[in-house]
Amino acid sequence: MELLQGLSFLERGIAAGLMIGLIAPVVGAFLLVRRMTIISEGLSQVTLTGIATGVLMNQTMVWTEGINPLYTGFFFALIGSLVVERLRTVYKHFQELAIPVILSAGLGMSAILISSSGVSNTEWFNFLFGSIITVSAGDLLFIFIAGAAGLMILGLFYKEWLSISFDAEFAYTTGISVKWMNFLFAVLIALVISMSISVVGVLLVGALVTLPVASSLQLANSFRQVILYGILFGEGAVILGVIGSYYLNIATGGMIVVTGIILLFAAAGMKKVIHRCKRKSYLARLKEASS
């Protein structure tokens, strides 16, 4: 803790960013193959409700003072991810409705809590759009604990999730408890979202989960490569974004996302170049063979 407090705020921001850039794309890759990327958008808004509740609790009740709102945010995100699963069974034929419902519920509740709290609006903008200046030592501690826990769960259950993601029925018959694994996965998503919020902000967490994976999908040939390239793209976007936002004085979340978009375009361009090169060499070999 003392070590964390010794860091300057820029160092804290970068340290937090590195951890997030590592874990968010990994989770994103799993969400991608399970076709659930959009869930990160829904849950991040629920996390906002949790954070708003935490801030309000800090204001009104003495005994909860000092609890970092990120913890209540995580708790709400976890409940939210369980509710999404429940809603999917309620709307069997329109499963995609679950996300907009949970998304608007989270935001609506947050809007009420925010407008009833006495805290100035500018403070909320930091939660919405992220800011490295606000990453406190306590936040950094939370990010590291959550990150370590997330990486541990990922390492332990990587194979099981891979199996479930690509063939849930097969996984079930081989004796993997799909229910338990889905629950753990929900915990993981909640962890990742709540730790990312203090840097990129509620509205932009989804970007950090999807953009790096979307870029790496352009180049990768296997799931492992999707994860690996995703981490590279994620770290690149976070580091460039944090530095850029510091020097240009632009909200951190926005800068990270814009960097992510630029990287996405770069990846798409690179794919085209590689494609063309391959075609050229193929044609050359064809010519050689025919002559």
Next chain:
Amino acid sequence: MIEVFFQFEFLRYSLFTGLMIGILAPAIGVFLVVRRLSLMADALSHITLTGIAFSLLLGRTVPFFAALNPVYMGMLFSVVGSLAVDRLGHVYRYYKELAIPIILSSGIGIGVVFISLADGFNNDLFNYLFGSVIAVSQADFYLVLALLFAVSLFIILFYKELLFLSFDEEQAIVSGLPRSFLHLSFMIVTAVVIGVSMQIVGILLVSALMTLPVAAAMRLADSFKQMLMYSIVIGEISVLAGMFSAFHLDLAPGGTIVMTNLLILTIIIMFTKSD
């Protein structure tokens, strides 16, 4: 309690605008949901934010844009955004659903950069995000009124075509419906409705007004027409209850409208058995 809304002119305008939005948003939402595009509303509303931020930024240097309501630029952006979603769907052929999160997060991300550049982190932005009871001017009111007629006309004229396209796209194309024309005009209408509604409910909560009433109506209705009717009724109830409570409790109207809506939805889910 209600008299106050008739006493002051600006409140009267927002009340009537709110009532019209309560019709427009769920009516468009019904088609979005059955076309499985409910998330599109989220993506488009976030792109609208980019447009508004861009207009604010331009307003600092070009006087013309300072006078212009930023909502127009927002609508323009969201039409462009809907085209981009279609385009991205082709790029990620096997992961089509990736298009919406990409557009959604880029919309907000770029918007935030514009806002930062315009030094726009103030109370106005807060009203754009979460809505405001008093943001509606007389000009806005007449604009919404005109749009209500235009959109209703569009739905009445193309009701059959839209319905056909929503339930059986392939057959609709085979029988000669101009799919891309219909799709494009539907997206433009959606973008316009989002731009109009955001003045009261706020950008972040527009999509709620388009999907939540439909999600509730879906559990009660036996036919598509009934679903349309029920969702408009539910939309109106939540707009009215939300606006009154927002004004009297001094809360963001977007929040109260959505929470009323959510309350109705929860009650309906509890009292109807899942099928």
